[in-house]
Amino acid sequence: MNQLEFVNLTNPFKDKLFRLAKRLLVSTEEAEDATQEVLVKLWDKKQGLDKYNNVEAFAMTMTKNYCLDQLKSKRASNLQIVHNNFTDRTPLMQQQLEDSDSLSWVEKIINELPEQQRLIVQFRDVEQYEFEEIAKMMEMNETAVRVALSRARKTIREFMTKTHNYGIG
Protein backbone atom coordinates (compact mmCIF):
# COMPACT_ATOMS: atom_id res chain seq x y z
CA MET A 1 0.00 0.00 0.00
CA ASN A 2 1.53 3.33 -0.94
CA GLN A 3 0.91 6.71 0.64
CA LEU A 4 -1.76 7.75 -1.83
CA GLU A 5 -3.78 4.59 -1.32
CA PHE A 6 -3.47 4.99 2.42
CA VAL A 7 -4.65 8.60 2.29
CA ASN A 8 -7.58 7.57 0.11
CA LEU A 9 -8.44 4.80 2.52
CA THR A 10 -8.32 6.98 5.62
CA ASN A 11 -9.75 10.21 4.23
CA PRO A 12 -13.41 9.21 4.57
CA PHE A 13 -13.09 8.65 8.32
CA LYS A 14 -10.18 10.73 9.55
CA ASP A 15 -12.55 13.54 10.56
CA LYS A 16 -14.58 11.03 12.54
CA LEU A 17 -11.45 9.94 14.39
CA PHE A 18 -10.67 13.53 15.20
CA ARG A 19 -14.19 14.28 16.45
CA LEU A 20 -14.14 11.15 18.58
CA ALA A 21 -10.77 12.13 20.06
CA LYS A 22 -12.05 15.62 20.73
CA ARG A 23 -15.14 14.27 22.43
CA LEU A 24 -12.98 12.37 24.87
CA LEU A 25 -9.99 14.68 25.26
CA VAL A 26 -11.93 17.96 24.84
CA SER A 27 -8.81 19.92 23.89
CA THR A 28 -8.42 20.43 20.14
CA GLU A 29 -4.62 20.17 20.23
CA GLU A 30 -4.69 16.93 22.14
CA ALA A 31 -7.33 15.55 19.79
CA GLU A 32 -5.18 16.47 16.81
CA ASP A 33 -2.16 14.76 18.34
CA ALA A 34 -4.23 11.68 19.11
CA THR A 35 -5.60 11.52 15.57
CA GLN A 36 -2.11 11.83 14.13
CA GLU A 37 -0.86 9.16 16.46
CA VAL A 38 -3.62 6.77 15.46
CA LEU A 39 -3.14 7.41 11.74
CA VAL A 40 0.60 6.86 12.04
CA LYS A 41 -0.02 3.63 13.92
CA LEU A 42 -2.42 2.59 11.20
CA TRP A 43 0.20 3.42 8.59
CA ASP A 44 2.76 1.28 10.38
CA LYS A 45 0.26 -1.56 10.32
CA LYS A 46 -0.61 -1.10 6.68
CA GLN A 47 0.53 -4.57 5.65
CA GLY A 48 -1.99 -6.18 7.97
CA LEU A 49 -4.86 -3.82 7.24
CA ASP A 50 -6.37 -6.07 4.59
CA LYS A 51 -7.19 -8.53 7.34
CA TYR A 52 -9.76 -6.15 8.81
CA ASN A 53 -12.88 -6.03 6.72
CA ASN A 54 -13.88 -2.77 8.34
CA VAL A 55 -10.85 -0.51 8.66
CA GLU A 56 -13.00 2.41 9.78
CA ALA A 57 -14.40 0.55 12.79
CA PHE A 58 -10.92 -0.70 13.58
CA ALA A 59 -9.52 2.83 13.47
CA MET A 60 -12.38 4.14 15.61
CA THR A 61 -11.72 1.47 18.22
CA MET A 62 -8.03 2.31 18.15
CA THR A 63 -8.79 6.00 18.67
CA LYS A 64 -11.19 5.22 21.49
CA ASN A 65 -8.64 3.05 23.27
CA TYR A 66 -5.82 5.50 22.69
CA CYS A 67 -7.81 8.41 24.13
CA LEU A 68 -9.01 6.39 27.11
CA ASP A 69 -5.39 5.49 27.81
CA GLN A 70 -4.44 9.14 27.56
CA LEU A 71 -7.16 10.07 30.03
CA LYS A 72 -6.10 7.32 32.37
CA SER A 73 -2.46 8.42 32.43
CA LYS A 74 -3.57 12.01 32.87
CA ARG A 75 -5.75 11.05 35.77
CA ALA A 76 -2.85 9.17 37.33
CA SER A 77 -0.83 12.39 37.35
CA ASN A 78 -1.72 15.60 39.15
CA LEU A 79 -4.31 16.61 36.60
CA GLN A 80 -6.82 14.82 38.80
CA ILE A 81 -7.63 18.13 40.48
CA VAL A 82 -8.40 19.82 37.20
CA HIS A 83 -10.75 17.05 36.29
CA ASN A 84 -12.58 17.22 39.61
CA ASN A 85 -13.11 20.90 39.15
CA PHE A 86 -14.44 20.21 35.75
CA THR A 87 -17.12 17.81 36.97
CA ASP A 88 -18.24 20.13 39.71
CA ARG A 89 -21.38 21.49 38.15
CA THR A 90 -22.41 24.36 40.37
CA PRO A 91 -20.08 27.02 39.00
CA LEU A 92 -20.58 25.65 35.55
CA MET A 93 -24.33 26.17 35.67
CA GLN A 94 -23.85 29.85 36.32
CA GLN A 95 -21.35 29.99 33.53
CA GLN A 96 -23.86 28.27 31.32
CA LEU A 97 -26.51 30.81 32.11
CA GLU A 98 -24.19 33.56 31.05
CA ASP A 99 -23.35 31.70 27.91
CA SER A 100 -25.78 32.78 25.26
CA ASP A 101 -24.86 30.08 22.77
CA SER A 102 -27.10 27.14 23.56
CA LEU A 103 -25.19 24.85 21.23
CA SER A 104 -22.11 25.12 23.38
CA TRP A 105 -24.27 24.27 26.42
CA VAL A 106 -25.09 21.00 24.76
CA GLU A 107 -21.42 20.41 24.15
CA LYS A 108 -20.57 21.10 27.77
CA ILE A 109 -23.29 18.79 29.02
CA ILE A 110 -22.19 15.99 26.73
CA ASN A 111 -18.58 16.45 27.77
CA GLU A 112 -19.60 16.00 31.38
CA LEU A 113 -21.20 12.63 30.77
CA PRO A 114 -19.33 9.50 31.79
CA GLU A 115 -16.88 8.43 29.08
CA GLN A 116 -18.88 5.44 27.97
CA GLN A 117 -22.03 7.50 27.43
CA ARG A 118 -20.05 10.25 25.75
CA LEU A 119 -18.63 7.74 23.30
CA ILE A 120 -22.01 6.26 22.52
CA VAL A 121 -23.61 9.68 21.99
CA GLN A 122 -20.72 10.55 19.70
CA PHE A 123 -21.08 7.32 17.73
CA ARG A 124 -24.84 7.46 17.44
CA ASP A 125 -26.02 11.05 17.47
CA VAL A 126 -23.08 12.68 15.77
CA GLU A 127 -21.64 10.00 13.49
CA GLN A 128 -24.88 8.03 13.06
CA TYR A 129 -23.49 4.54 13.33
CA GLU A 130 -25.85 1.58 13.58
CA PHE A 131 -26.21 -0.04 16.99
CA GLU A 132 -24.51 -3.15 15.69
CA GLU A 133 -21.37 -1.22 14.77
CA ILE A 134 -21.39 0.73 18.03
CA ALA A 135 -21.69 -2.50 20.00
CA LYS A 136 -18.63 -3.86 18.22
CA MET A 137 -16.58 -0.72 18.72
CA MET A 138 -17.58 -0.44 22.37
CA GLU A 139 -17.19 -4.16 23.00
CA MET A 140 -20.65 -4.17 24.56
CA ASN A 141 -23.90 -5.83 23.59
CA GLU A 142 -26.54 -3.87 21.71
CA THR A 143 -29.02 -3.72 24.57
CA ALA A 144 -26.40 -2.24 26.88
CA VAL A 145 -25.58 0.33 24.20
CA ARG A 146 -29.24 1.31 23.91
CA VAL A 147 -29.60 1.62 27.66
CA ALA A 148 -26.50 3.78 27.99
CA LEU A 149 -27.59 5.91 25.06
CA SER A 150 -31.05 6.43 26.50
CA ARG A 151 -29.53 7.41 29.83
CA ALA A 152 -27.19 9.88 28.16
CA ARG A 153 -29.96 11.43 26.07
CA LYS A 154 -32.18 11.80 29.10
CA THR A 155 -29.39 13.52 31.04
CA ILE A 156 -28.93 15.95 28.18
CA ARG A 157 -32.68 16.55 28.03
CA GLU A 158 -32.84 17.17 31.75
CA PHE A 159 -30.16 19.84 31.57
CA MET A 160 -31.55 21.46 28.49
CA THR A 161 -35.04 21.63 29.94
CA LYS A 162 -33.60 23.16 33.11
CA THR A 163 -31.59 25.79 31.30
CA HIS A 164 -34.47 26.43 28.95
CA ASN A 165 -36.81 27.07 31.85
CA TYR A 166 -34.26 29.32 33.49
CA GLY A 167 -34.09 31.20 30.27
CA ILE A 168 -37.84 31.75 30.22
CA GLY A 169 -38.11 32.52 33.93
Added chain:
Amino acid sequence: MELDRIENLLEKYFEGETSIAEEKELKVYFSSGDVAQHLEQYKAIFGYFSEAKEQKFGQKVPLKTTKRNVAWLSIAASVVVLLGMFTFYNYNMNQNQDLGTYDDPQKAFEETQRALNLLSKNVNVGVQSMEYVNEYQESKELIFKN
Protein backbone atom coordinates in the same frame (compact mmCIF):
# COMPACT_ATOMS: atom_id res chain seq x y z
CA MET B 1 -44.88 17.07 9.34
CA GLU B 2 -47.34 16.15 12.02
CA LEU B 3 -46.56 17.27 15.48
CA ASP B 4 -47.87 14.00 16.94
CA ARG B 5 -45.37 12.05 14.92
CA ILE B 6 -42.50 14.23 16.09
CA GLU B 7 -43.58 13.86 19.69
CA ASN B 8 -43.76 10.11 19.29
CA LEU B 9 -40.35 10.03 17.69
CA LEU B 10 -38.94 12.14 20.49
CA GLU B 11 -40.28 9.74 23.06
CA LYS B 12 -38.74 6.81 21.22
CA TYR B 13 -35.57 8.83 20.79
CA PHE B 14 -35.06 9.28 24.50
CA GLU B 15 -35.64 5.59 25.04
CA GLY B 16 -32.88 4.85 22.54
CA GLU B 17 -35.27 3.09 20.19
CA THR B 18 -35.25 5.26 17.10
CA SER B 19 -33.58 4.15 13.88
CA ILE B 20 -30.99 6.24 12.02
CA ALA B 21 -33.66 7.32 9.53
CA GLU B 22 -36.00 8.45 12.28
CA GLU B 23 -33.22 10.36 13.97
CA LYS B 24 -32.46 12.07 10.68
CA GLU B 25 -36.10 13.03 10.47
CA LEU B 26 -35.88 14.63 13.90
CA LYS B 27 -32.74 16.51 12.91
CA VAL B 28 -34.46 17.84 9.81
CA TYR B 29 -37.50 18.91 11.81
CA PHE B 30 -35.47 20.73 14.44
CA SER B 31 -33.28 22.45 11.92
CA SER B 32 -36.35 23.80 10.13
CA GLY B 33 -37.64 27.25 10.94
CA ASP B 34 -40.95 26.32 12.59
CA VAL B 35 -40.41 24.24 15.69
CA ALA B 36 -43.38 24.01 18.05
CA GLN B 37 -43.03 26.27 21.07
CA HIS B 38 -43.03 23.49 23.65
CA LEU B 39 -40.31 21.57 21.78
CA GLU B 40 -38.03 24.58 21.54
CA GLN B 41 -35.59 23.22 24.15
CA TYR B 42 -34.66 20.26 21.92
CA LYS B 43 -33.64 22.49 19.07
CA ALA B 44 -30.18 23.07 20.52
CA ILE B 45 -29.57 19.36 21.04
CA PHE B 46 -30.20 18.38 17.45
CA GLY B 47 -28.61 21.56 16.20
CA TYR B 48 -25.48 20.68 18.13
CA PHE B 49 -25.31 17.16 16.71
CA SER B 50 -25.42 18.50 13.16
CA GLU B 51 -22.87 21.15 13.97
CA ALA B 52 -20.55 18.71 15.70
CA LYS B 53 -20.37 16.62 12.57
CA GLU B 54 -18.89 19.53 10.65
CA GLN B 55 -15.60 19.56 12.53
CA LYS B 56 -12.74 18.59 10.32
CA PHE B 57 -9.28 17.27 10.93
CA GLY B 58 -7.15 19.64 8.92
CA GLN B 59 -3.66 18.46 9.72
CA LYS B 60 -1.30 16.61 7.48
CA VAL B 61 -0.08 13.35 8.90
CA PRO B 62 3.63 12.79 8.45
CA LEU B 63 3.77 9.32 6.98
CA LYS B 64 7.30 8.08 7.30
CA THR B 65 8.63 5.38 5.04
CA THR B 66 11.91 5.06 6.94
CA LYS B 67 12.17 1.29 6.69
CA ARG B 68 12.03 1.22 2.94
CA ASN B 69 14.26 4.28 2.61
CA VAL B 70 17.04 2.68 4.61
CA ALA B 71 16.89 -0.44 2.46
CA TRP B 72 17.02 1.55 -0.77
CA LEU B 73 19.74 3.75 0.58
CA SER B 74 21.98 0.80 1.41
CA ILE B 75 21.32 -0.76 -1.98
CA ALA B 76 22.22 2.50 -3.69
CA ALA B 77 25.35 2.85 -1.57
CA SER B 78 26.57 -0.66 -2.33
CA VAL B 79 25.94 -0.14 -6.05
CA VAL B 80 28.04 3.01 -5.95
CA VAL B 81 30.85 1.23 -4.08
CA LEU B 82 30.80 -1.70 -6.51
CA LEU B 83 30.86 0.62 -9.51
CA GLY B 84 33.75 2.52 -7.98
CA MET B 85 35.76 -0.64 -7.42
CA PHE B 86 34.97 -1.91 -10.90
CA THR B 87 36.12 1.25 -12.67
CA PHE B 88 39.19 1.50 -10.45
CA TYR B 89 40.30 -2.04 -11.36
CA ASN B 90 39.52 -1.52 -15.01
CA TYR B 91 41.64 1.60 -15.03
CA ASN B 92 44.57 -0.21 -13.44
CA MET B 93 44.24 -3.12 -15.86
CA ASN B 94 44.45 -0.78 -18.82
CA GLN B 95 47.67 0.69 -17.47
CA ASN B 96 49.25 -2.74 -17.02
CA GLN B 97 48.30 -3.91 -20.45
CA ASP B 98 51.04 -1.76 -22.08
CA LEU B 99 53.77 -4.42 -22.28
CA GLY B 100 56.03 -2.54 -24.74
CA THR B 101 55.59 -4.98 -27.63
CA TYR B 102 56.27 -4.13 -31.25
CA ASP B 103 54.37 -5.23 -34.32
CA ASP B 104 57.26 -4.81 -36.75
CA PRO B 105 59.85 -7.65 -36.26
CA GLN B 106 62.70 -5.48 -37.56
CA LYS B 107 61.99 -2.82 -35.03
CA ALA B 108 61.53 -5.40 -32.33
CA PHE B 109 64.93 -6.88 -33.16
CA GLU B 110 66.62 -3.48 -33.01
CA GLU B 111 64.96 -2.64 -29.74
CA THR B 112 65.93 -5.96 -28.26
CA GLN B 113 69.49 -5.50 -29.39
CA ARG B 114 69.59 -2.05 -27.89
CA ALA B 115 68.24 -3.34 -24.65
CA LEU B 116 70.74 -6.18 -24.55
CA ASN B 117 73.56 -3.75 -25.40
CA LEU B 118 72.52 -1.55 -22.60
CA LEU B 119 72.49 -4.53 -20.30
CA SER B 120 75.92 -5.80 -21.31
CA LYS B 121 77.40 -2.32 -21.11
CA ASN B 122 76.18 -1.99 -17.59
CA VAL B 123 77.34 -5.45 -16.70
CA ASN B 124 80.78 -4.58 -18.11
CA VAL B 125 80.91 -1.47 -15.98
CA GLY B 126 80.36 -3.72 -12.99
CA VAL B 127 83.00 -6.16 -14.17
CA GLN B 128 85.58 -3.37 -14.79
CA SER B 129 85.16 -2.15 -11.25
CA MET B 130 86.04 -5.66 -10.09
CA GLU B 131 89.36 -5.68 -12.02
CA TYR B 132 91.41 -4.63 -9.03
CA VAL B 133 90.39 -7.75 -7.18
CA ASN B 134 92.54 -9.61 -9.70
CA GLU B 135 95.51 -7.40 -8.70
CA TYR B 136 95.13 -8.65 -5.18
CA GLN B 137 95.13 -12.20 -6.41
CA GLU B 138 98.36 -11.68 -8.36
CA SER B 139 100.21 -10.01 -5.46
CA LYS B 140 99.00 -12.71 -3.13
CA GLU B 141 100.33 -15.39 -5.42
CA LEU B 142 103.66 -13.55 -5.63
CA ILE B 143 104.01 -13.46 -1.86
CA PHE B 144 102.74 -16.90 -1.03
CA LYS B 145 104.48 -18.68 -3.86
CA ASN B 146 105.63 -21.47 -1.73
